[in-house]
Amino acid sequence: QQQVKQSPQSLIVQKGGIPIINCAYENTAFDYFPWYQQFPGKGPALLIAIRPDVSEKKEGRFTISFNKSAKQFSLHIMDSQPGDSATYFCAARVNYQLIWGAGTKLIIKP
Amino acid sequence: DGGITQSPKYLFRKEGQNVTLSCEQNLNHDAMYWYRQDPGQGLRLIYYSQIVNDFQKGDIAEGYSVSREKKESFPLTVTSAQKNPTAFYLCASRVGPGYNEQFFGPGTRLTVL
Numbered sequence: 001q002q003q004v005k006q007s008p009q010s011l012i013v014q015k016g017g018i019p020i021i022n023c024a025y026e027n028t029a030f031d032y033f034p035w036y037q038q039f040p041g042k043g044p045a046l047l048i049a050i051r052p053d054v055s056e057k058k059e060g061r062f063t064i065s066f067n068k069s070a071k072q073f074s075l076h077i078m079d080s081q082p083g084d085s086a087t088y089f090c091a092a093r094v095n096y097q098l099i100w101g102a103g104t105k106l107i108i109k110p
Numbered sequence: 111d112g113g114i115t116q117s118p119k120y121l122f123r124k125e126g127q128n129v130t131l132s133c134e135q136n137l138n139h140d141a142m143y144w145y146r147q148d149p150g151q152g153l154r155l156i157y158y159s160q161i162v163n164d165f166q167k168g169d170i171a172e173g174y175s176v177s178r179e180k181k182e183s184f185p186l187t188v189t190s191a192q193k194n195p196t197a198f199y200l201c202a203s204r205v206g207p208g209y210n211e212q213f214f215g216p217g218t219r220l221t222v223l
Contacts, residue, residue: 009150032210043114043200043214044153089152096141096160096204097168098212100152 002027004092006101013080014109021075021104023090028071030092030099035064035075038087038103047088048075080108113137114215116201121220123195131186131218133201139213140206142184146170147198147217156199159184160206188220195222 005024013019023033034049050057050064050073057064061078077084085108090101114135123129133142141160145153155168159178173192178184184203188195198219202212 004152006152034210041217043202043217045214046211049210091152093210097155097158098153100154102150102152 002094002099004090004099004101006090006104008104009102010105010107012107012109015080015082017080017108019077019080019084019106019108021088021090021106022072023074023092023101024070024072025092025099026071027092027094027099029094032093033064033066033073034091034093034098035062036089036091038089044089077106082108082110084108114201114203114213116199116215116218119216119218121218123220123222125222126190128190129188129195129220131188131199131201131220133184133186133215135182135184135201135203135213135215137203137205137213138181139203140181141204142178143202143204143212144168144174144176144184144186145200145202147200153200156186195220 035047036044037047038044048059048062050066063076066073087103087105089103091098117132143158144156154170156174157176159165162181175187200217201215204212
């Protein structure tokens with residue numbers, strides 16, 4: 001119930017393509033869904049986040065799509081660049097604790 | 111220069127020794143967290159503290175201990191009871207109630223030989 005399932009584990013996309021990373025959850029008590037970006041040897045940094053009463057949120061080239069009935073949410077990266085190569089984590093919050101997905105290692109090929 | 115500092119960046123210890131990882135923040139945040147990160151896995155919560163002199167166990171607290179005597183400091187001790195301590199340890203902080211974002215430090219990579 002407390003899990004957040006993230007897929008795929010790894011993803012290779014050509015520059016300019018649109019990588020999509022998916023997450024699914026069961027616990028309806030989750031009330032906040034962030035995506036974090038992590039570069040090797042660094043701590044994660046917040047990329048974009050959404051609340052369950054919103055179906056889509058865009059910030060620059062990053063978009064979260066949220067499907068409350070299916071208990072799924074996804075990250076889309078428009079016009080992807082080699083600098084977007086990183087590990088991406090979805091998470092879900094309950095009681096001020098974040099439950100994390102396992103991460104997706106994204107490589108954008110030039 | 112505000113932020114979260116973790117030291118050291120790399121730490122090597124012999125099996126059976128306790129080791130303390132430092133986490134300091136000058137953001138004036140109320141809440142602080144310790145996570146463990148292993149390859150191919152998401153972050154797992156070890157301990158968290160919502161306020162000074164108070165902390166709660168996370169999902170994997172066994173073999174770890176913390177203290178929160180000052181708002182800006184939240185050190186983590188990895189004890190000899192932790193069966194598999196080699197990992198990347200991340201400290202995070204959050205402003206407090208009503209604020210969502212967790213800000214992370216650069217991490218400490220602990221290797222137990």
